[in-house]
Amino acid sequence: MNCPCCSGKLYEECCQPYHNKEKYPPTAEALMRSRFSAFAIPNGDYLMETTSPVKRQFHNKKDLQEWGEINEWTKLEIVDTPSLDKVEFKAFYTDEDGEKQVHHELSQFKMIQNRWYYVSGVFLD
Numbered sequence: 001m002n003c004p005c006c007s008g009k010l011y012e013e014c015c016q017p018y019h020n021k022e023k024y025p026p027t028a029e030a031l032m033r034s035r036f037s038a039f040a041i042p043n044g045d046y047l048m049e050t051t052s053p054v055k056r057q058f059h060n061k062k063d064l065q066e067w068g069e070i071n072e073w074t075k076l077e078i079v080d081t082p083s084l085d086k087v088e089f090k091a092f093y094t095d096e097d098g099e100k101q102v103h104h105e106l107s108q109f110k111m112i113q114n115r116w117y118y119v120s121g122v123f124l125d
Helices: 028-040 044-049 053-058 061-070
Strands: 072-083 086-094 100-112 115-123
Touching: 028 044, 028 061, 028 072, 028 086, 028 100, 028 115, 044 061, 053 115
Parallel strands: none
Antiparallel strands: 072 086, 086 100, 100 115
């Protein structure tokens, strides 16, 4: 199947190796893409594992899994990568009421022991 992150690659050649812990995303953008795919599949375990350890207390694996399940994730658009540790993106999805939505965010990532983690995000219009 095509990878949900809209890279144009097959899932097996794109985000699946990250989800299966065969390798780690080499950039913040690659992590962002793999997290979008984890919402689309959904894979709440991966979403928690790739959240910064100091921020995990503010997230809940069950809620992340559920948000992935109740929405249909249709497209990821990388808007900008203003620095190595920031990615601006738009995640397009259809919510549980059938309404089309766009989640526009500037995400902050951090490299910890040679692995990228999601730290936080600012919602944009």
